[in-house]
Amino acid sequence: MTTQRLYFIDALRAFAILMMLQGHFVSGLLDSSTVDTSNYVYRIWLYFRGITAPVFFTITGLVFMFLLQRNPLKGWKNPRLKKGLKRALELILWGYALRLSLPYFLTTGRITKTFLRPDVLQIIGCGLLFSMVLYLLFNALGKLRPVLFFAIAIAIFITEPLYSGIVFKNLPLFIAAYLTKAHGAVFYLLPWLGYVSFGAGIAFLIPTTPKKLSFWAVGFLVVGFVLSFYATSLIYSLSTALSSPLLKQVSHNNFLFIHLGDVLMLFGVFMLLEPLIKQSLWQKIGTKTLSLYIVHYVILYGSFTSIGLYKFYRQSLSWEVAILGAVGFVVGVTAVVLLYPTKVKPLLRRVGLLFRLS
Numbered sequence: 001m002t003t004q005r006l007y008f009i010d011a012l013r014a015f016a017i018l019m020m021l022q023g024h025f026v027s028g029l030l031d032s033s034t035v036d037t038s039n040y041v042y043r044i045w046l047y048f049r050g051i052t053a054p055v056f057f058t059i060t061g062l063v064f065m066f067l068l069q070r071n072p073l074k075g076w077k078n079p080r081l082k083k084g085l086k087r088a089l090e091l092i093l094w095g096y097a098l099r100l101s102l103p104y105f106l107t108t109g110r111i112t113k114t115f116l117r118p119d120v121l122q123i124i125g126c127g128l129l130f131s132m133v134l135y136l137l138f139n140a141l142g143k144l145r146p147v148l149f150f151a152i153a154i155a156i157f158i159t160e161p162l163y164s165g166i167v168f169k170n171l172p173l174f175i176a177a178y179l180t181k182a183h184g185a186v187f188y189l190l191p192w193l194g195y196v197s198f199g200a201g202i203a204f205l206i207p208t209t210p211k212k213l214s215f216w217a218v219g220f221l222v223v224g225f226v227l228s229f230y231a232t233s234l235i236y237s238l239s240t241a242l243s244s245p246l247l248k249q250v251s252h253n254n255f256l257f258i259h260l261g262d263v264l265m266l267f268g269v270f271m272l273l274e275p276l277i278k279q280s281l282w283q284k285i286g287t288k289t290l291s292l293y294i295v296h297y298v299i300l301y302g303s304f305t306s307i308g309l310y311k312f313y314r315q316s317l318s319w320e321v322a323i324l325g326a327v328g329f330v331v332g333v334t335a336v337v338l339l340y341p342t343k344v345k346p347l348l349r350r351v352g353l354l355f356r357l358s
Contacts, residue, residue: 006063007279008213008273008277009059009062009063009270010277010283010284010286012266012267013287015055015270016056016059017289017292018330019048019052020052020056020293022326022329023049025325025330026326028301028310029310029317029325031315032315035319051266053120053187054259054263055266056120058199058263060127060131060199061131061195061196061203062199063203064080064084064203065200065203066203066206068080068081068084068132068135074139076136084131085129085132088128088129091122091125092121094290097303097304098119098121098301098303099115099119099303101115101304102304102305103306116177117186118185118188119185119186122178123178123192126178126193127192130189130193131196131200146204146205149197152194152197156191156193156194157191157194157250157256157260158247160191161253164180164181164191166182167182213274216271217268217272218268220268220271221264224260224262225265226261228258232254232258235250235257239251284338285338288338291337292333292334
């Protein structure tokens with residue numbers, strides 16, 4: 001069975017990964033004391049940096065469920081389950097590998113606490129596993145499946161004030177750090193799995209024919225706009241009508257629904273751009289997100305060797321240098337990844353041969 005490739009998703013991935021690369025560079029190396037944090041340009045940059053993770057998690061659920069449910073083989077017979085399991089384990093292992101400091105481990109025989117805290121790759125891998133479980137549980141429910149996925153996402157978002165501060169003292173840090181933000185991890189299962197579940201629900205609605213994308217794009221833009229600009233007031237009104245302290249708490253810190261609206265509006269924009277991005281460089285970048293993430297992590301944070309840009313320039317650059325550096329960093333990392341098969345890999349082989357001969 002051939003499935004229509006969602007080119008706008010590849011372009012959206014490219015947007016998200018490039019935003020993540022420059023975001024990590026600037027936030028890690030910029031001397032924030034030299035920046036006016038009230039400047040509207042800085043605030044816009046900070047806001048857009050904050051929506052890259054919701055984009056990735058929503059895409060995780062969308063793409064995987066899109067491929068799963070469009071395969072005629074259902075349940076365990078679906079070959080996408082085996083591929084998804086392999087990909088999930090790969091992401092989780094890479095997530096830990098990139099956090100490993102070999103010098104520290106070899107000199108002390110121990111691992112750092114940050115190694116035990118999951119990062120975005122582990123949570124995306126868990127998101128794939130989560131999608132697989134939901135697929136198997138809800139496969140027999142037919143047209144009700146997207147409703148259930150959306151309900152799970154909304155439930156995760158609404159109950160965020162109840163679980164965000166739970167420490168899970170009786171669990172090992174290795175497990176507890178996965179559950180909530182209480183242990184200092186940047187990414188964790190709750191509430192991020194809410195975006196995965198919402199993306200999985202969208203997968204049942206996305207059209208496979210490009211001609212219908214413009215119609216759906218308008219719908220995504222409208223729903224996204226409402227969530228981004230009116231969800232807070234709607235939730236507050238609902239909390240008043242139901243006398244719900246929980247909903248009132250959500251309305252006072254409504255970042256989850258607002259960012260969901262941002263994600264949907266981005267979906268709409270890239271759907272409209274679909275005819276322009278097929279087989280483009282932009283689309284190609286979107287198919288290399290894992291490689292881009294790995295290379296940028298090694299160069300910036302010094303994975304394995306503990307020697308990276310972060311070690312030497314941590315929060316020391318002026319904003320002018322940080323901007324120029326971020327542009328060069330993004331271009332350099334992207335060039336290395338895209339040119340690796342044809343240019344970089346043969347060069348490394350030649351260099352390796354020279355070393356062996358010498």
